[in-house]
Amino acid sequence: MLKLFRMLKPYRVGVVFVLLMVFVQALSELFLPTLMADIVDNGIAKNNIPHIWQIGGIMLGVALIGVICSIVASYLSAKVSMGFSRDLRSRVFSHAQRFTLKEFDQFGTASLITRTTNDITQIQQVLTMMLRMMAMAPMMMIGGIIMAVSKDAQLSLVLVVVIPVLALLILLIGRSALPLFKAMQKKIDRLNLVLRENLTGIRVIRAFGRENSERERFDQASGDLRDTAIRVNKIMAFMMPAMMLILNFSTIAIIWFGSIRIEAGEMQLGNLMAFVQYAMQILFSLIMVSIIFVMVPRASVSAGRVNEVLDAVPDITDPLSPSLTVQKGRLEFRDVTFSYEGAEAPALSNISFEAGPGEVTAIIGGTGSGKSTLVSLIPRFYEASEGAVLVDGIDIREMAQEELRSKLGYVPQKALLFTGTVAENIRYGYAEATDEEIREAARTAQAEEFINGLEEGYDSPISQGGSNLSGGQKQRLSIARALVRRPEIYIFDDSFSALDFKTDARLRAALKRETQDATVLMVAQRVSTVMDADRIIVMEEGRIAGVGTHAELMETSDVYREIVSSQLSAEEVAG
Template sequence: MLKLFRYMRPYRTAVLLVLLFTFFQCLSDLYLPTLMADIVDKGITLGNVPYIWRVGGVMLLVASGGMVCAIVASYLASKAASGFGRIVRGRVFSHVENFTLQEFDKIGTASLITRTTNDITQVQQVTIMILRMMAIAPMMCIGGIVMAISRDPGLTTVLLAVLPILALAIFLIAKQGIPLFKAIQVKIDTLSRVVRENLTGIRVIRSFNRAAHETVRFNDANEDLTATSIKVNKIMGAMMPVMMLVMNFATIAIVWFGAHRIDDAHMKVGDLMAFLQYAMMIMFSLIMLSVMFVMIPRAQASAVRINEVLHMQPDIHDPKEPGKPGLQKAAVEFQDVTFFYPGAEEPAVSNLSFRTGPGEVTAIIGGTGSGKSTLISLIPRFYDVTSGRILVNGTDIREMRQEELRQRIGFVPQKALLFTGSIADNIRYGKEDATDEEIRHAAKVAQAADFIEAMEGAYDAEISQGGSNVSGGQKQRLSIARALVRRPEIYIFDDSFSALDFKTDARLRAALREETGEATVLIVAQRVSTVMDADRIIVLDEGRIAGMGTHEELMNTSEVYREIVTSQLSEEEIA
């Protein structure tokens, strides 16, 4: 957790002021029992009423000053801890934004969400307690011991017997609880994943009547988390009764031995009362430390998970001296490219070599699992090739800055994703400074203008979370418009026409041909009708190129392509 505290640097002044005001609060608390002892011994015992009023007024001022210091210290601690949490949350989010898909796969989306929210909140809450309790408890403990000895050194032997017992109890209880706190965070990840899958997959769950099954999955994860939480709370719950039991026995012992010392004239009544209060301060400071021992292990477990994210370096990074792409516009070339997914024994794609240039449409077709989407994902460097090279305008993409590379690409993913906001905002996501005219033109080319203008508010109509208020085909057309408004050099369509009817598909392809005439276009598709007119068709089979050429050429040379065509088109359509 100490590694995370480097993000507290902007709040160093606030932390120092917290320590300063906490010190004055501690002085105030330590001085009050002494004043009370003076009132008893010099005022009440001697019947000196003016002295009682005078010292009582001083006590009121000291207590008020301590209260003000406590309020200011609490405010500054909360401000510093909240700012610290904001900085860490921002750092984690911005760092995760640089992750490749490989890092997302390794940690998991549900775990990343938990680490960015729950784990940082845990650390933030404990930081507030550290700034307050961890500062005041040692001061109170040491100051209490000093003041108690000054009142009666002989009676401090009771404290010497009690404090080791308290410390041992705290150690044994914390030792049992620390491993369980680490387990709790992992179980929270599991519960978050189950909930996330349930909420995002609610349509599938209901369509297959699997609600009962999902309820069982949730209950299992929930009960597992609950059982561990109950276990750790039982362990930690034993701490307070043990503390109070020891404190009460200590109080009895102090009163018992103190009474004898008063009877022997070695101690005054006021001194015994002050000593008793100092003893309570010492033991309460230990209880405060015990509470910290309860909270710190869980925060430490959270801090380890946060640091794991912050220390994880993306496998894909920008070169120190990025190369400059050649003057040739929008050319993409694969040179003997092979790629393995992490941990895989077989390559997802192997020995891919082809070239496509501006004004050309290259279509990629093949069976399920043939590597079509993998091939497409390598161009924007979502993953890096295992061997071989991918060139854009004659430059290896690994020698280009990722931002510069992706600025040249308009990418339409296989699963259309829309963001909460207006339709215009979603299209403008492809180009921040796009004008209204550019947005309308992109929507028109994407065959989305008609349904947009039919919606209430047209381009200002709101898209609900996940785009649930538009159909699958409408999502795809808006995603295509988002890529078109960017006007990039390279267009990548990853099975982006699957939800469109044949008529809309045909109109869209015709409009795209005119719109993207000077760009390089790569299309992944399942439909033969979508790829028949392409300048080049690449047929993939088990990650390898099984054929490449035009539709007519492949019908004569590629058995795999002929099988795909005959499975989709009738003999009349093929002819």
């Protein structure tokens, strides 16, 4: 947690002012019992009314100063902690944006959300408490001990017994609670994961009638979190009564021994009253520390989890020197092998091919043959284990990621849209795109007809995830988003699967005109989609099983012939 608190440097002026206000507040609270003792001993005992009014006025002024300092300290501590949490949240978010898919797989989406929200909120709350209570507690304790000893050193021996007992109690409770707080954060991750899967997969759940099993799964995750939270709260619930019991017995002991000293003439009544208040201030400062101990273990767990994200080094980093482009739109795979983390066998093995501007290279193969994995290496979502991927004649590991991705127009296998309007989703591919460029991209993607049919046209709202559009409509908007970018290389990862054959044919014809100067890489399941490609790469079990045109592969590749015969009739094959 101390590592994260280094980010407080921009707020050091605010922190100093908080500590200053807390210090003045502590002084005012420590001065009040002495003034009260003076009123009792020199005012009430001697029936000196003017003295009572005089010291009472001073007490009122001191109390007012303490109140003002408390308000200012509360305001500044809240401002500092909220600013700190905002900066930390932005830093975690920005760092996570640089992650490769490997790091996302490692942490998990649900856990990253929890770390960015719940964990940082825990740290923020503790920081607020620390600025106020953690600073106040030692000042009150040290000041209270000094003032108590000044009133009566012998009576202070009661505190010598009580303070270690309280400190030991706080330590034992803190050590018992820490493992449970760690477990709680992991169980919050699990609950978020179950909830996220349930909400995003609601259609599948309902289609298969699995509502009850999902409810049981959620109840199990929620109940598991509840049980751990109850165990933690039982420990914490024990702490306050135990402390109050010690506090009350301490008060009884002080009054008991103090009355003996008053009777012996070794102490005045006012000093005893002041001593009791100083003792309460000392013990309450320990209780303040105990409240911090309730929150610090959980916050320290949260800080550790946030640090894990910040300390994670992305598997893919940019080179120190800029690359020098010698060709435009040329793509090459040189003996590329790739394995997923922890996988027993490579997902891709010895992949080599070239694709140039004006060419359409299609990739086809069975499920799990490595088609999507292959194209995910081009934008460096993953890093090749062996070999090299070259764009414009340069190894992509020697290119800045921003430069590389600016050359690509990527249409993912699963069409993903963002909340906003239709125009905003298309403009997502190129922020500077004009309205005419957006319309042109939509026309090429065969999306204009359905867009014009919407109530507000290009200004029509898109729901979260594009849930108010069909699968084909979402795919066409995703394609338009890539087209408006006008990149050197287009990557279509099975992006026509939700389209009917007529729309598919029109779209491919329009794309051929639009992308004639670019390199096109097209992953597809349908043979009809790839038949006209300049080059077809046939994948099988992560390897290239054949390369050529449709006619060439029909003669040379058994795998391709099997795919064709499973999809097309004999007449279509002959045609």
